[in-house]
Amino acid sequence: MRVPRAVSRTAESQPAAVEAPPRYRRIAAQLKEEILAGLYPVGSLLPTEAALGRRFAASRHTVREALRLLREEGLVASRRGAGTRVVSPGEEEGAVQQVMSINDLLAFARESRLEIEAVGVVALDADAARRVELPEGSRWLGVSGVRRGREGAALCRADYWIHLDYAAVARLLPRHAGPIFPLIEDLYGERIAEVEQAIRAVPLAAADAASLGAAAGGAALEVRRTYRTAAGKVVQVTINTHPGERFAHRTTLRRLRPA
Amino acid sequence: MRVPRAVSRTAESQPAAVEAPPRYRRIAAQLKEEILAGLYPVGSLLPTEAALGRRFAASRHTVREALRLLREEGLVASRRGAGTRVVSPGEEEGAVQQVMSINDLLAFARESRLEIEAVGVVALDADAARRVELPEGSRWLGVSGVRRGREGAALCRADYWIHLDYAAVARLLPRHAGPIFPLIEDLYGERIAEVEQAIRAVPLAAADAASLGAAAGGAALEVRRTYRTAAGKVVQVTINTHPGERFAHRTTLRRLRPA
DNA sequence: ATCCGGCAAATGTACGGACATTTTTTCCTG
DNA sequence: CAGGAAAAAATGTCCGTACATTTGCCGGAT
Structure with missing residues (x-):
């Protein structure tokens, strides 16, 4: 999915001061x-x-x-x-995502940086609506970009559909490289109670491949998350697209009581 | 992976020396x-x-x-x-997982039927060892087949590597179409305490595509699960390979207490 | 040619020390 | 009492030493 370039934009993001690493x-x-x-x-x-x-x-x-x-x-x-x-081989294999809880989603996003390419209101056509499982024709704040790791390598494409009730969060994004939903929580007092996650394998689209430095057409892991309040209202939908076989989505499941 | 057809099979036990941890x-x-x-x-x-x-x-x-x-x-x-x-606290995180994971694994396996194609002892070559993240050269009971849904349609390939301590479970497999790890739990009194899951996108191999009735080369979702006892011993590794974009691996994450 | 033992090499564990950086506490002054 | 500065506390980085454990190589024996 390509979010259309927004007609209007907020100020460009500024890189944080970087000191020499150990x-x-x-x-x-x-x-x-x-x-x-x-x-x-x-x-x-x-x-x-x-x-x-x-x-x-x-x-x-x-x-x-x-x-x-x-x-x-x-x-x-x-x-x-x-x-x-x-x-x-491959540095993305190291970008292992240990997703176990909503708090872990925060941790992953903190350890990577979102580089935003486009922000703007979008209306969902039939394809997009099917992909994000939201009503066709509905309008959302679209944010798209690339999530990068510590050394600047592209980890995945990151595309967001944010409910228009929270569209003012766009003003905070240029200065914010981390996860978006805590901004919404802070700014609007909403609380994310549930995240529905769907993972599937898709062919990597040419446009995505180009910005990720990967070969188009190969297998990509698409991780979609739908963030809801306790009342069930969809606050945000996120799709991360990880190229190739190098990325593995890892989860550790535990039993704590006798079966 | 194609498991060679078994010629003979016996259980072999290799007691590991247990020393004090650092x-x-x-x-x-x-x-x-x-x-x-x-x-x-x-x-x-x-x-x-x-x-x-x-x-x-x-x-x-x-x-x-x-x-x-x-x-x-x-x-x-x-x-x-x-x-x-x-x-x-890891335990509370684990509680979140318990709600939806190991039980979900059982549910999925119960709603489908494992059609076994091959059973036999295999030694892991370098490729296989890398794929299942087990020591190269180590020997395991290999089971491979196709998991089918209610109407008999192929859902995914299913490949198992079972620790040789539990190889006698092979005798139960011809009459058993469901999940394998509960058999091990019943037969040996072992208890699976933890399942590590890794999901990635891979190209669908031609051999796998043929048995799944799908086009080779397309994107496939590979779900690997490593089943461990509380002591950390690997009991079984399973790889399910789901063809194309039809299958989505779904998870719901919930917050159990205020952030 | 194969096998076995010894030794060197290489990483793992664990002790110690010193200084840098950040946070918290304490103290002093207005 | 409040605010700012200094000192103390606490972790992060980086040096060193020593011994333990495991692996790989080489040479000698069969």
């Missing part, structure tokens, strides 16, 4: 870049901790912290005595 | 227990690193590693100068 994060980013560039193909060994320490003039502690970040991102796996091996 | 893991477990027991309610501060070091007679390094585990588990959040605060 050394271990910089080392991790450098190694990640080299992994993604193919310098260390899947299956190959990274340099040892000792060698990396010499290369980056860093202590073993700092190198280990960097490697821990890479492990958490799913790029490498370390084995005692055997070294650290590159286990999977 | 100290930092034990400290984390103890603190988690106290958090879940309500000793530190949501919003309250844990003891400082220094205090925990005194309490557990551990170095700050060890305490910090323990706190890192708790942070990664989403139980606490640390802020420089302010301490470590309990932000979300």
